[in-house]
Amino acid sequence: MTNLNKKYPLAVLLPTDFPLLLKEINDPPKKLYIRGVLPPQKDAKGFETKFLCVVGSRAFTSYGEEACRKLILGLRGYNICIVSGLALGIDGIAHRAALEAGLLTIAIPGSGLDPRVLYPRANVHLAEKILESGGAIISEEEPTYHATPYSFPKRNRIMAGMSHAVLVIEALLKSGTLITSKYATDYNRDVFTVPGSIFSRKSDGPHMLIRLGATPVRTSEDILEALGFEIPSNDFNNKENAGKLRQKTLALCTPDERTVIETLDEPMTRDALIRELETKLGKSISEINALLVMMEIKELVVERMGEIWVI
Numbered sequence: 001m002t003n004l005n006k007k008y009p010l011a012v013l014l015p016t017d018f019p020l021l022l023k024e025i026n027d028p029p030k031k032l033y034i035r036g037v038l039p040p041q042k043d044a045k046g047f048e049t050k051f052l053c054v055v056g057s058r059a060f061t062s063y064g065e066e067a068c069r070k071l072i073l074g075l076r077g078y079n080i081c082i083v084s085g086l087a088l089g090i091d092g093i094a095h096r097a098a099l100e101a102g103l104l105t106i107a108i109p110g111s112g113l114d115p116r117v118l119y120p121r122a123n124v125h126l127a128e129k130i131l132e133s134g135g136a137i138i139s140e141e142e143p144t145y146h147a148t149p150y151s152f153p154k155r156n157r158i159m160a161g162m163s164h165a166v167l168v169i170e171a172l173l174k175s176g177t178l179i180t181s182k183y184a185t186d187y188n189r190d191v192f193t194v195p196g197s198i199f200s201r202k203s204d205g206p207h208m209l210i211r212l213g214a215t216p217v218r219t220s221e222d223i224l225e226a227l228g229f230e231i232p233s234n235d236f237n238n239k240e241n242a243g244k245l246r247q248k249t250l251a252l253c254t255p256d257e258r259t260v261i262e263t264l265d266e267p268m269t270r271d272a273l274i275r276e277l278e279t280k281l282g283k284s285i286s287e288i289n290a291l292l293v294m295m296e297i298k299e300l301v302v303e304r305m306g307e308i309w310v311i
Helices: 020-024 062-073 090-101 121-132 151-161 176-186 201-211 220-226 239-251 255-263 270-281 285-297
Strands: 011-013 032-036 050-055 080-084 104-107 136-139 165-168 190-193 301-304 307-310
Touching: 020 151, 032 121, 050 090, 050 151, 050 176, 062 090, 062 220, 062 301, 062 307, 080 090, 090 104, 090 121, 104 121, 121 136, 151 176, 165 176, 165 201, 165 220, 176 190, 176 201, 190 201, 190 220, 255 270, 255 285, 270 285, 285 301
Parallel strands: 050 080, 050 165, 080 104, 104 136, 165 190
Antiparallel strands: 011 032, 032 136, 301 307
């Protein structure tokens, strides 16, 4: 990002130029620094741009990563801008999934926007990708301000304040992620969350939010409906069509492959899956490993971070 200042000059937004929802909160910033441009309030068809803030754990699980990507990729084609904090973990995954889906995305780091202090350094290249795609990076802090523990809660209020809803993917009970959801509640924004495993501490935050009234989401359609979008009955991501597609895939599989897919209702470690398949298929470990390798080649399953998933 050595040419960042030349390619994407720094500008200042005054309250009159803020996103509409950010003007409504009781503690708005006095000004914002910005590189790039904000999305228009409405698209070419006159539909309002919806801002969805996506936050989650820095130490994410493979489940959290997959959930984040699938949910955001399922929003492709809708007038939605993904807002997140450029942090390591779910934030970065959310920004990258938005870029992959062709959605605009806005990053709000806990630092200033000067290339020398932009935080975290590991996501500096991601920030440039966001700008190249037509998105923006925004900060309340002075351009050369280094991130501090106190600057992250401040930026979280901006993320929640400018968004129509906040989606929490994974979070511990004592987590900065939950600060954003608290701001969302204070500002009368919707809070969505992804249910997780009862055996994972990173699901404690989402499950607490559900008990407090947050909307649990399992599909992209859940998010679209909650944001007020109309979903065509022939939408590819429609649950009924997705079920038919799965049945069609199963019909083309061998009996052994169908058994593997039916066993993988949820992602499993290779060892756990092999133990189940030894009983169900009556095959040796080497034969099952060979079967799984062939299914990966055929793109029926994939192994991510130690777990096997159905594609």
